[in-house]
Amino acid sequence: RYPFLQGNRKTLADEYEYVMQGKLFKISEGSKRDPKAEVNASFGGLLMMLKGEASQFKNFELDQRMFLLIRKL
Template structure:
């Protein structure tokens, strides 16, 4: 069974905290329940609408293969179940920045881009030990 790099339930606190910049994209500001993480996440809300105070499960993984085998980077029509089958919205991207937590009150931060849709996740540095710069990430979301 594949092990997630991170998984938690988030509650949306605000939409577009810096104002609406794109027609089909909404930046959500959310806080996690279990690990007290803070996140900014760009979502294509034309295909996956989200509202304030809504809760969703978010997971990060380096592969979609249920057995945990590495992702090849090439799309093949799956003949078997993948982690994506249990989620409603999935994005593939790359981790482009890791901060060690010196500037955010001892909290670490990672930044990833999913085809131009950005994610910033901030929290206790112990949650970021499994990440590497330029690491391929899959972000998986389903509403709860």
């Protein structure tokens, strides 16, 4: 683990084991047959798909930048 110093102050990234920045590239609305919506993001080639209720994704937009913060439990 490498410390991430932003002007000699602690950041949210210091609390996690791994941090990645990505971009949202696809949003799929649910249908009557399958009411689950999907959001797809790319983190430098590592792809992530989130599936859930469409209401949970209402604030997401295409080309939105996002961070993935991972911590060991």
